[in-house]
Amino acid sequence: MAINSNTTSTRRYRVEGQLPENFHDEIRDRIQKSAFREIEATNLKEVSIGWVPVNNPFGAEDIDDSFDKDGYIVLSMRIDKKSIPSQTVKAYIVKEEQKHLEASKKERLSYNERKSIKEAVMVKLLQQALPISAVYDFFWNTNTGYLYFFGTSDDLNNKFIELFEETFKDIHLFKMSPYGIAASKSISEESILSLEPSSFSIQEGQED
């Protein structure tokens, strides 16, 4: 798992909200409901996101109790994405359009014809495409309430927040930040918001 890697990059959250009474069983049920589902070859869905056990990206169907490590919830988010390069899509569309022009002996195709060709090409290519998989771990210290997600891009974190909050319903993620850390240590929002940036610049003057 990511934490055992030589170097790790994380974004931190504070988990907020009422944890369910029967915590372990409830959490397991919710994880299982939002477990990862493979994109079937005939499926045109481009992206699939869900939970898998850490160290076992293909174990979504039998998520056991290994996610609960005595005070820590440890799990991975798997994202599968079917991706077709736009140049490939364009090339196939041109080829199909030429076929249609020759067959119909027309000089040009209508907007609707071009649209349906494009859709047919996308269906064909998506059915043939193999998804690209990626797995991102998190661990949640249920005693401190801090959760560490092993990914730092905004886009990835937004996907993680969405899946987490969809899975755990009444539990929310509060992004840690300078404000978040101060707020979690009982510094009031009012006093933090009263601060204005200081200038350390010698040239910009001495406004402080």
Add this chain to the structure above:
Amino acid sequence: MGLLETIEKTEFLGSEFLTWLWYMSEKHTGMFEIQDIGSVEVWFYDNVKLEKGKDGGNRESIICKGATSDLKEARLGLRTGKRLKEARLKIIIDDDEWFLTIDSGFLDFRQLKTPKIDKSDFAGDDKDADAAFYEKVYLFERAVNVIDNLFMAFIQERLSNGWHQTAVPAIRQWIQEGI
């Protein structure tokens, strides 16, 4: 004010924290006293990134590399109004060393390297795998604890009258002296 707006409005505290930390590290030859941990060394190590401007505008950024005392270009950047965006730190507690890059935005930890654990101690069954996990998590959270404590020391000073009267002039002087 919404949460996102509050986070954005206070984002500057991340880069001010890094500037303060760099100054404090040099002033106290890296030594800090941290509650529940004791003596901790924190050094700016190897590289820093500075920025000026915002998303969508004319953003300038520079990356400065070198030993602590050689980061003159970075200090020149601070002097001309650039702000610290990222800093590579080295934390030492007893014989253990951590390396990490802190991003000023969300104070994300990047490329965190914890002290080495002896993998041969944890090479057996699942129980050993769990023990290795707990050991790594302990080391990881120790670094978080250090940074949180330092950040709170900064916030306490930042909210005090001493910030404008003493800290800001002292940091400006330190920037000036280092060029």
